[in-house]
Amino acid sequence: MNYYETLEFLFSKIPAYHRIGKAAYRDNLDNTISLDNHLGNPHKKFRTIHVAGTNGKGSVSHILASVLQEAGFKTGLYTSPHLIDFRERIRINGAMIPEENVTRFIEANKEVLKSVKPSFFEMTVAMAFGYFADEKVDVAVIETGLGGRLDSTNIIDPVLSVITNIGHDHMDLLGDTLEKVAIEKAGIIKKNKPVVIGETDETTKGVFLHKAQISGSGILFADERYFCILDEYDQVSEGRRYEIKDLESNYKLAGTILLSGDYQQKNLITVYGALSILKSELKISEKNIIDGIMKVRINTGLSGRWQVISRNPLVICDTGHNKEGLEYVTRQLGKIKRAKLHVVIGFVNDKDTDLVLPLLPADAIYYFSKASVPRAMDEVLLMQKASQYSLQGHSYADVSSAIQKAMNSVQPDDVVFIGGSTFVVADALKFFEE
Numbered sequence: 001m002n003y004y005e006t007l008e009f010l011f012s013k014i015p016a017y018h019r020i021g022k023a024a025y026r027d028n029l030d031n032t033i034s035l036d037n038h039l040g041n042p043h044k045k046f047r048t049i050h051v052a053g054t055n056g057k058g059s060v061s062h063i064l065a066s067v068l069q070e071a072g073f074k075t076g077l078y079t080s081p082h083l084i085d086f087r088e089r090i091r092i093n094g095a096m097i098p099e100e101n102v103t104r105f106i107e108a109n110k111e112v113l114k115s116v117k118p119s120f121f122e123m124t125v126a127m128a129f130g131y132f133a134d135e136k137v138d139v140a141v142i143e144t145g146l147g148g149r150l151d152s153t154n155i156i157d158p159v160l161s162v163i164t165n166i167g168h169d170h171m172d173l174l175g176d177t178l179e180k181v182a183i184e185k186a187g188i189i190k191k192n193k194p195v196v197i198g199e200t201d202e203t204t205k206g207v208f209l210h211k212a213q214i215s216g217s218g219i220l221f222a223d224e225r226y227f228c229i230l231d232e233y234d235q236v237s238e239g240r241r242y243e244i245k246d247l248e249s250n251y252k253l254a255g256t257i258l259l260s261g262d263y264q265q266k267n268l269i270t271v272y273g274a275l276s277i278l279k280s281e282l283k284i285s286e287k288n289i290i291d292g293i294m295k296v297r298i299n300t301g302l303s304g305r306w307q308v309i310s311r312n313p314l315v316i317c318d319t320g321h322n323k324e325g326l327e328y329v330t331r332q333l334g335k336i337k338r339a340k341l342h343v344v345i346g347f348v349n350d351k352d353t354d355l356v357l358p359l360l361p362a363d364a365i366y367y368f369s370k371a372s373v374p375r376a377m378d379e380v381l382l383m384q385k386a387s388q389y390s391l392q393g394h395s396y397a398d399v400s401s402a403i404q405k406a407m408n409s410v411q412p413d414d415v416v417f418i419g420g421s422t423f424v425v426a427d428a429l430k431f432f433e434e
Contacts, residue, residue, distance in 0.1 A: 003099035006106050007086060014113070014120045031118040032152040035126040038112050042133030046076065048156045049274070052144040052185045053164025053198065055325045056267045059259065059305055060164055060198070061143040063271045066299040067292030068139055069093050071284045076132040076140030078153070080121065083304055083319075083426040084433070090128045094300045097131055105130065121145050125152040139282070147174050149187020159281050161188045161217075162274050163208070164267070165199035167324035182207040194218040194277050198270030222273025223266070230257075230265040235314055235336055239294075240264075244272050255290040258297055261306030261318065263328040268293070304425045306332070309418075309432050313410045314338070317418040317425045321347070323355045329419060330359050339413040342406045344428070345420035346370055346399065349377040356420075357389045364417075365409070366393025369402035371423035399427035 001009070036043060051061045058079055065077040075093055082088035087096035105127045106113070113123060132140050142158070144151040166182045174184045182204035189195045189211045197208050200221045212219035225248060231241040239258040242265070245251070253272065257264055275289055296302050304319040306329075314336070320329045333341065341364040347353060348371075368383040370376040379395040386393075396402035399418075406416050418428045 001103055001107055003103050006103045009106060010086070010120065010123070014118065014123055027150050029150060029152065029155060031116050031122045032125060032155055034116045035109075035112065035118060035122065036129065036155055038109070038116075039126060039130045042129040043156050045133040046137045047139040048158040049139065049141045049160050049162065049278070050144070050153065050156060050158040050188045051141060051162045051164070052148040052151070052188050053162075054167035054181070054185075054322065055320070056164040056198065056263065056270065057143050057162075058319075059264065059267045059302065060162060060270050060274070061141045062300040062302040063267065063293055063296050064162075064274060065091075065094075065141045066296040067271075067275060067284060067289050068141070068282070069299050070292040070295070071282065071288040073138040073282065074136070076128070076135075076137040076142075077300060078125070078128040078132075078140065079143040080124070080145055081422055083422070083429055088301065089124055090131055091300065092132070092135055092137055094298075096301070097127075101131060102127070119152075122152045144185075144188065147181075147184040147187070149184050151188070154188055157190055158188075158193060160274060160277055161190060161193060161195040162270065163188070163195065163197050164270050165324070166201060166204045167322055178203050179207055183211075186211040189215050189217050192216045194220070196270065196273045196277060197221045198273065199223055199266055218277075220273050220277065222269045225276075226269045226272050228265045228268045228272075230262070230268075233260055233262065233332060233335065236311075238308075242268055242293075244268060253286065253289065256294050258294060259302070259305050260308070261328065262332045263320075263325070264305075303429065304422070307429075309428070310416075313407075313412060313414055313416060315407075315416040315418070315432075317428050319422045319425045320419060321351070321356075321421050323359070326356050326359045326419075329417075330361060333415070333417055334361065336415055338415040339411060340365060340415075342367065342410055342414060342416045343393075344369055344399065344402045344406055344416065344418040344424070345382075346379065346402075346424040347377045347382060347420050348373075348375040348423070350375070351377065351421075353377075353382070353385045357386055357391065360386075360389070360391055362390045364391070365406075366391050367402035367406050368393055368395040369399045369424065370397060371399055371421055371427050373423045376421070376423060399424055400431045403428060403431050
């Protein structure tokens with residue numbers, strides 16, 4: 001079995017949430033525990049940092065891993081979903097797991113996979129933990145999938161848990177109120193281990209305080225202790241200056257972040273809150289923090305977050321796909337100087353479009369498209385739904401066709417934005433890469 005045959009097995013034989021949706025979701029840890037026991041409990045062989053939340057958990061995970069790399073730690077990073085290459089999910093010091101390791105894992109464990117019948121995510125978690133243990137990482141940053149309490153990653157006992165925020169996403173699986181979603185995310189808080197909450201919300205604050213109290217866990221609401229100033233976005237320059245201030249000591253940390261999304265302001269507060277606690281567990285200097293934040297794309301390969309694909313014309317993509325994420329994106333788009341705005345957009349078929357479509361600018365030209373995954377919403381149906389909110393444009397059978405039409409229509413002073421779904425961004429990055 002070569003690598004491409006291995007991928008065919010993974011994508012055709014193992015149910016994957018990123019492809020088929022809730023049919024692949026598991027509401028227990030039975031399969032994860034079975035696989036972990038079979039592999040000799042690899043998750044116990046390295047230190048971990050656990051990151052959950054509705055938005056920002058990917059950026060926070062990558063930045064934390066980048067800082068740890070700068071501090072000299074051999075650092076594992078597990079995130080999901082991937083954009084172009086499956087191996088993006090599992091990295092050590094930024095390098096993706098080698099193809100031969102993926103193939104070797106499947107070949108060595110094919111029988112137990114047939115017996116346990118794990119989901120794609122359960123299998124990938126097992127592969128990641130096994131790889132990190134085999135390679136003897138010092139520490140691994142582990143991003144949850146959908147929730148927390150029943151997430152496959154939640155067998156770990158981390159030195160620190162991080163919950164970025166709570167928002168409106170996957171509420172069909174995690175609960176129909178923000179409090180219920182918070183209870184699921186709070187499930188990663190472990191006994192006598194500290195937790196950082198990135199964004200305080202009075203609706204959910206009590207959930208975290210209660211969980212921390214019964215767990216004997218110290219809790220830090222990062223945005224109550226730290227404040228971040230982010231320079232205004234300059235569509236010509238790369239990166240933005242930031243200053244993080246400790247409101248108790250007045251200590252300030254300043255540097256440059258090459259991730260230009262406005263929402264990184266909140267992520268930086270979360271990251272700094274986490275690092276303020278980790279510094280007592282791991283040796284991390286101020287220089288490590290500044291360099292790690294600045295070099296995150298180089299160190300970890302993070303992409304798809306307010307990513308400028310082209311500057312002439314200006315083409316931007318972003319993976320923000322829920323209400324809170326798209327609010328930030330559309331607000332920032334509204335501040336960009338441009339003649340016309342062209343929006344290539346698509347969603348998954350279980351998306352509550354009544355929550356997100358009203359957020360989109362009515363003066364843009366829309367290219368409604370469908371990503372290359374089974375979960376993608378039909379582009380014609382999306383166009384019909386969008387017309388109810390005065391969003392006008394045409395439909396295209398795939399993302400490549402939509403981008404090609406937008407690029408053929410754009411004038412030098414126009415801006416093209418691509419988003420709505422992680423999978424639309426994935427297809428866009430492949431298009432421009434080719």
